[in-house]
Amino acid sequence: MKKKVKVRKAGASQPTASPSRLIDARIQELGDWRGEMLSRVRSLIKSADADVVEEWKWRGVPVWYHDGMICTGETYKSVVKVTFAKGARPKDPSKLFNSSLDGNVRRAIDVREGEKLDERAFKALIRDAVALNTSRSRS
Numbered sequence: 001m002k003k004k005v006k007v008r009k010a011g012a013s014q015p016t017a018s019p020s021r022l023i024d025a026r027i028q029e030l031g032d033w034r035g036e037m038l039s040r041v042r043s044l045i046k047s048a049d050a051d052v053v054e055e056w057k058w059r060g061v062p063v064w065y066h067d068g069m070i071c072t073g074e075t076y077k078s079v080v081k082v083t084f085a086k087g088a089r090p091k092d093p094s095k096l097f098n099s100s101l102d103g104n105v106r107r108a109i110d111v112r113e114g115e116k117l118d119e120r121a122f123k124a125l126i127r128d129a130v131a132l133n134t135s136r137s138r139s
Helices: 019-030 033-048 119-134
Strands: 053-057 061-065 069-075 080-084 107-111
Touching (some): 019 053
Antiparallel strands (some): 061 069, 069 080, 080 107
């Protein structure tokens, strides 16, 4: 018995997995401390902002939005990098930002294997970034 083959028209879009499922898959694919840290960062973002929207950009980067980009979660061989789109603007009394400090707009937090992330301070940064995005003076 022959199987029917569906022929796609040129230019037709192919269904893709949701951004949340792609992020789940990335965490599983990493299978090491980086996946654990990315998962933890994601949980903290979601607990700091219940209305956050997850996206999957630039061929494999988790991005979190709320009335604009909040941050990205990139994974490299020796670091999980959380880059805040408007990182130069939020207050950072706990000095979490430790990367991309010379930029005029973005700031990042690099977390290496074995390092702990100050979860309370991180959630405060997320809330501050959301407040910047939702304020009327979003320049």
